[in-house]
Amino acid sequence: MSGSEGLSIxxxxxxxxxxxxxxxxxxxxxxxxxxxxxxxxxxxxxxAAFLRSPYAHAEIVSIKTDEAEKVTGxxxxxxxxxxxxxxxxxxxxxxHLEGLRSPPQHALAVGRVLWQGEPLAAVVAESRALAEDVLxxxxxxxxxxxxxxxxEKALDGDxxxxxxxxxxxxxxxxxxxxxxxxxxxxxxxxVIEEEYRFGRHTGVTLESxxxxxxxxxxxxxxxxxxxxxAPHMKQALFAKHLDLDEHKIRIICRDVGGAFGLKAHAYGxxxxxxxxxxxxxxxxxxxxxxxxxFLGDIHARDHIVKGKIGVSxxxxxxxxxxxxxxxxxPYSVYPxxxxxxxxxxxxxxxxxxxxxxxxxxxxxxFQNKPPMCQYRAVGHPIAISVAESLVELAASAxxxxxxxxxxLNMAADDDYPNKTVTGIPLExxxxxxxTTKLMEMVNYQEIRNEQAELRSNGxxxxxxxxxxxxxxxPSPAFYGVGGAPISAQDGCSIKLxxxxxxxxxxxxxxxxxGAEAVISQVVATAVGITPEKIKVISGDxxxxxxxGGTWASRGTGIAGxxxxxxxxxxxxxxxxxxxxxxxxxxxxxxxxxxxxxDDENGTERMSVxxxxxxxxxxxxxxxxxxQAEMMVVQHYLPKSFPFAFTNSVHCSHLEVDVTTGFIKLLxxxxxxxxxxxxxPQNVDDQVRxxxxxxxxxxxYEECIYNDQxxxxxxxxxxxxxxxxxxxxEIIVGHVESRTFESDLGAKGAGxxxxxxxxxxxxxxxxxxxxxxxxxxxxxxxxxxxxxxxLGKV
Amino acid sequence: xxxxxxxxxxxxxxxxxxxxxxxxxxxxxVRYDLELTGSHVGxxxxxxxxxxxxxxxxxxxxxxxLAVQADGGLVETIEGLSENGKISDLQEQxxxxxxxxxxxxxxxxxxxxxxxxESNASPTRMEIREFISGNYCRCTGFEAIIDAIEKTAQTRQxxx
Numbered sequence: 021m022s023g024s025e026g027l028s029i030x031x032x033x034x035x036x037x038x039x040x041x042x043x044x045x046x047x048x049x050x051x052x053x054x055x056x057x058x059x060x061x062x063x064x065x066x067x068a069a070f071l072r073s074p075y076a077h078a079e080i081v082s083i084k085t086d087e088a089e090k091v092t093g094x095x096x097x098x099x100x101x102x103x104x105x106x107x108x109x110x111x112x113x114x115x116h117l118e119g120l121r122s123p124p125q126h127a128l129a130v131g132r133v134l135w136q137g138e139p140l141a142a143v144v145a146e147s148r149a150l151a152e153d154v155l156x157x158x159x160x161x162x163x164x165x166x167x168x169x170x171x172e173k174a175l176d177g178d179x180x181x182x183x184x185x186x187x188x189x190x191x192x193x194x195x196x197x198x199x200x201x202x203x204x205x206x207x208x209x210x211v212i213e214e215e216y217r218f219g220r221h222t223g224v225t226l227e228s229x230x231x232x233x234x235x236x237x238x239x240x241x242x243x244x245x246x247x248x249x250a251p252h253m254k255q256a257l258f259a260k261h262l263d264l265d266e267h268k269i270r271i272i273c274r275d276v277g278g279a280f281g282l283k284a285h286a287y288g289x290x291x292x293x294x295x296x297x298x299x300x301x302x303x304x305x306x307x308x309x310x311x312x313x314f315l316g317d318i319h320a321r322d323h324i325v326k327g328k329i330g331v332s333x334x335x336x337x338x339x340x341x342x343x344x345x346x347x348x349x350p351y352s353v354y355p356x357x358x359x360x361x362x363x364x365x366x367x368x369x370x371x372x373x374x375x376x377x378x379x380x381x382x383x384x385x386f387q388n389k390p391p392m393c394q395y396r397a398v399g400h401p402i403a404i405s406v407a408e409s410l411v412e413l414a415a416s417a418x419x420x421x422x423x424x425x426x427x428l429n430m431a432a433d434d435d436y437p438n439k440t441v442t443g444i445p446l447e448x449x450x451x452x453x454x455t456t457k458l459m460e461m462v463n464y465q466e467i468r469n470e471q472a473e474l475r476s477n478g479x480x481x482x483x484x485x486x487x488x489x490x491x492x493x494p495s496p497a498f499y500g501v502g503g504a505p506i507s508a509q510d511g512c513s514i515k516l517x518x519x520x521x522x523x524x525x526x527x528x529x530x531x532x533x534g535a536e537a538v539i540s541q542v543v544a545t546a547v548g549i550t551p552e553k554i555k556v557i558s559g560d561x562x563x564x565x566x567x568g569g570t571w572a573s574r575g576t577g578i579a580g581x582x583x584x585x586x587x588x589x590x591x592x593x594x595x596x597x598x599x600x601x602x603x604x605x606x607x608x609x610x611x612x613x614x615x616x617x618d619d620e621n622g623t624e625r626m627s628v629x630x631x632x633x634x635x636x637x638x639x640x641x642x643x644x645x646x647q648a649e650m651m652v653v654q655h656y657l658p659k660s661f662p663f664a665f666t667n668s669v670h671c672s673h674l675e676v677d678v679t680t681g682f683i684k685l686l687x688x689x690x691x692x693x694x695x696x697x698x699x700p701q702n703v704d705d706q707v708r709x710x711x712x713x714x715x716x717x718x719x720y721e722e723c724i725y726n727d728q729x730x731x732x733x734x735x736x737x738x739x740x741x742x743x744x745x746x747x748x749e750i751i752v753g754h755v756e757s758r759t760f761e762s763d764l765g766a767k768g769a770g771x772x773x774x775x776x777x778x779x780x781x782x783x784x785x786x787x788x789x790x791x792x793x794x795x796x797x798x799x800x801x802x803x804x805x806x807x808x809x810l811g812k813v
Numbered sequence: 814x815x816x817x818x819x820x821x822x823x824x825x826x827x828x829x830x831x832x833x834x835x836x837x838x839x840x841x842x843v844r845y846d847l848e849l850t851g852s853h854v855g856x857x858x859x860x861x862x863x864x865x866x867x868x869x870x871x872x873x874x875x876x877x878x879l880a881v882q883a884d885g886g887l888v889e890t891i892e893g894l895s896e897n898g899k900i901s902d903l904q905e906q907x908x909x910x911x912x913x914x915x916x917x918x919x920x921x922x923x924x925x926x927x928x929x930x931e932s933n934a935s936p937t938r939m940e941i942r943e944f945i946s947g948n949y950c951r952c953t954g955f956e957a958i959i960d961a962i963e964k965t966a967q968t969r970q971x972x973x
Contacts, residue, residue: 042908050907051851051904052849053851053892054851058854225915225951226863226949275915278951532913533914534911534914705911705954708954708956736858736860736861744945744955745939747954
C-alpha cells in the first residue's frame with residue numbers, strides 16, 4: 021500500500037486534470053495519416069453498391085438480376101431474399117418501453133419497400149464504379165402502394181396502415197400525469213398555449229457510414245473495419261444476426277469521421293455487406309455516398325408539440341402540459357429503438373424547474389420515410405425549445421424578466437439531491453450559479469439598451485435564453501434493462517512496457533471528441549507518468565476491454581472513471597516492486613514524472629523504466645514468492661443514479677432583416693456545468709460544435725418531402741448545413757459541480773450545445789419580432805417562414 | 814468498361830504514370846490509385862471541400878476535376894505538404910488550438926487555409942470565415958479553426 025493510496029485523483033501531484041493538453045491522435049489527422057474505414061484496402065477486396073427503392077411504398081413484384089450478373093467484373097448480385105438466408109431480421113424494440121412495437125426488419129427489403137432509399141438489392145463487383153453501373157441492369161417490377169407520409173394523418177381512420185399486423189400506425193404511446201394540471205391551470209394568472217414544429221433533419225457526418233467486411237473462411241472469423249461509435253454493441257449484433265459466435269467477430273474502428281449518434285445503429289446495407297463477405301469469402305467494402313447518406317442514414321427530430329403553461333402572477337410555474345407527436349419512419353430502429361427521443365421529451369420538458377403539476381402525452385407513429393433514431397442531444401432540443409419558449413411567453417405576459425422567472429422556478433443550488441416532476445433523481449446541479457454567471461457574461465442591460473435604440477431605426481435585434489438539464493453517463497436504465505446488448509459499463513486496461521511507457525486500452529471510441537486525450541490525461545495523473553509516454557488504444561473489440569462506446573455523453577464520465585481505477589491499481593503494483601527494490605515501504609513512495617520518488621520530499625529514487633526492465637528481464641532479482649503484475653484492467657458502472665444530469669444555460673443575440681427574412685446570429689453564450697472538466701479546451705469545443713449543430717436544426721437543416729414521400733433536397737447543395745460565415749462567436753463559461761458517484765466527478769459535455777441552442781435562438785427571434793407582433797414556432801426558421809410570420813409573403 | 818487513358822503527373826514531387834478511366838475523378842485517383850488517403854471524399858458534388866487538392870499551385874475540388882485533367886500537371890496533397898513542411902506552422906496551430914476533431918475536413922481545411930494565407934497574409938476573422946465557407950466541418954463549430962488560422966497569420970507576420 022502506498023502513501024497516496026485511497027487519495028482522490030484530484031489530490032495527485034502534477035495533475036493533468038483541468039489542462040488543455042493537445043490531443044495525442046490529432047497530429048496524424050493533421051498530416052492526412054488517419055485510418056478511416058474507406059482507407060482500408062485488402063487483398064482480393066470487392067466493392068458493393070446498393071439498389072435503393074425509388075418509391076416510398078411499393079410491393080416488389082419481381083427482381084431480375086441475370087443481365088447484371090453477366091457483366092465481367094461482377095461477382096454476384098444479391099436480393100433481399102438472398103441476404104435473408106444468411107442474415108436474420110431484427111426487431112427494434114426495448115422491453116422497458118411498455119407497448120413499443122415494430123415488425124421484423126430485413127437487412128435488404130423482402131417483398132415490400134417502405135421508404136424511398138430502402139436498400140433492396142446489391143451488386144458486388146471489382147470496383148465501386150462498376151457496381152454502380154450494373155445497378156441499372158437490375159430489373160425490378162414495383163407495384164406502387166399509397167404512402168403514409170404525413171404524421172398528422174398517420175392515425176386517421178382512413179390512413180394507409182403500413183404494417184397489416186397492426187390495426188393502425190401507432191408504434192408507441194406514453195402518458196404522464198403528475199399532480200392536478202387542470203386545477204393548476206385554473207389557478208394560474210396566465211395560461212399560454214402554443215404549437216411547436218421541429219423539422220426532420222439528419223446527422224451529415226462528413227465521413228459517411230463505411231464498412232469493410234473481411235470474412236476469413238480459414239478461421240470462420242469476420243473482421244469488420246467499421247465506422248461506428250459502439251464497437252462491442254455492433255459485435256453482438258453482427259454475431260446474432262449472422263449466426264456467428266461473438267469471439268468470431270472483430271470490430272475495428274480506428275479513425276471515425278464524426279458520428280453524433282448516427283453511427284450507433286444497425287443499418288441494413290452494413291449487415292448485408294458483412295453477409296456478402298461471408299457468402300463470397302472475400303473482403304467487401306461499402307461506403308455510403310452523400311446521396312444515399314441522406315436516404316439511408318437515420319433522420320432525427322420531426323415532432324409536433326402542443327404546449328401549455330400556467331403561471332401565477334408572481335411568476336411561479338403552476339402547471340405544464342405537452343402533447344408530442346413524432347413520425348419515425350416504417351420501423352423502430354434497432355437496437356436502441358425510435359421511442360427514446362420522445363421518451364426524453366416527456367422526461368425533460370421543464371426539467372430545469374421545480375413544479376408539481378405535469379401532464380404529457382407522446383405518440384410515435386409509423387410513416388413511409390427513412391427511419392428516425394437517436395442523434396446528438398436526443399429529445400433535448402424539443403423539450404427545451406418548448407419549455408423555454410413557454411417560459412418566455414409567460415414571463416412576457418406577466419411583464420417579468422424571463423431570466424428572473426427562470427431563477428424563481430429553479431431549485432437553489434444547495435437543494436440537491438432532488439427529483440424532476442416525473443421522479444427522475446437529480447444529483448447535483450447549479451442552475452442559480454450558472455444563470456447568474458451567464459448574465460454577467462452577456463452584459464444584458466447593454467444589449468437591451470442597444471435593442472431599443474436600434475428599433476427606432478428599423479433594426480430588429482433580439483435576445484433569448486434557454487436553460488436545460490442534460491442526460492449524461494447513462495446507467496443500464498437507458499438500454500440494458502430493455503434487453504439491448506448495449507453496455508453501460510466501460511473498462512480500461514493498462515500495461516507497463518519494459519521502457520516505462522503505458523499502453524492503455526479503453527472501451528470507448530474516438531470520433532473526434534477527444535476521448536483518447538481524456539483517457540491519457542486521467543491515466544497520466546492517476547499513475548504519475550507523463551502523457552507522451554502513454555499510448556491509448558480504442559476502437560478494437562479484440563484489444564480493448566468490453567464497454568459501451570462513445571454516445572450519450574458518457575466517455576469521460578464512465579470510461580474516464582475506469583481509467584482512474586486502473587491507474588490507481590497499476591500505480592500500486594509498480595510501487596510494490598519499487599518498495600522491494602528500494603527496501604522501502606511502498607506507501608512512503610510515489611510516482612511523479614516517470615520517476616519513483618519519496619512521497620514526503622519528492623527525492624528521486626529510480627525510474628519507472630528501470631522497474632519495467634527489472635520486471636521483464638531480471639525477475640530473478642525479485643523475491644521468489646512475489647509476482648509483479650504490470651498489466652491491469654478495471655471497469656466502472658454508475659450505479660447510484662440512472663443518469664448524471666448536467667445543467668447549462670444559453671443566450672442568443674441575433675438580428676432579423678425584416679425585408680429579406682434573413683437572420684444574422686450576432687453572438688452566442690453558454691454556461692455549462694459538466695462537473696470535473698478534464699480538458700477545458702476540448703470541452704469548450706464540444707460545446708461550440710454542439711451549439712452549431714443546434715443552430716443547424718434551428719435555422720437551416722430540414723429534409724423536405726413531398727406528399728409522395730420523396731425527399732426533395734437530398735444532397736449537400738440543397739440541404740443546408742451551417743458553414744463558417746453564418747456563425748457567431750460562441751463564448752463558453754463553466755461551473756463545476758462534480759458528481760460524487762465517481763472519484764473523477766466528471767459528467768458529460770457532448771450534447772448541451774445542441775440541446776439548448778435552438779431554444780435560445782427561437783426566443784431571441786421572437787424577442788426581435790415582438791414589436792411587429794410576429795411569432796415563429798416552426799423550426800427551422802427559414803427566411804421564408806420569417807416573412808410569412810411578418811405577413812409579407 | 815471504357816478505354817483507359819495514360820496520364821503523367823507529378824504528385825508530391827514524384828513522377829507518376831498511370832492508366833485511368835476517363836471518368837475517374839482526381840480525388841478517387843489520388844485515394845484509390847495512388848493510395849494517398851489523406852484527401853477525403855465528403856459529398857462528390859463540390860460542396861464540402863473535404864477533397865481539396867492543389868493542382869498547379871491552386872486549390873481545386875478533387876471531386877469536380879477528372880484525373881485526366883491533371884495530365885502534365887503538378888498535384889500536391891496533404892501528404893506532400895506535410896512532408897515538405899510548407900504548412901507545418903498551420904498544423905502546429907491546429908494542434909495547439911484543437912482545430913480538428915474527427916479529422917475528416919482537416920486536410921481540406923489546411924490546404925484551404927494555406928491558400929488563404931498565400932493570397933492574404935493578415936486576414937480578418939470575417940475574411941477567414943468567408944474563405945473557408947466552402948469547407949464543411951461538422952465537429953468544431955469552426956471557431957477553433959478560425960483561431961488557428963488567425964494565430965498562424967499573426968505568427969508569420971511577426972517572423973517577417
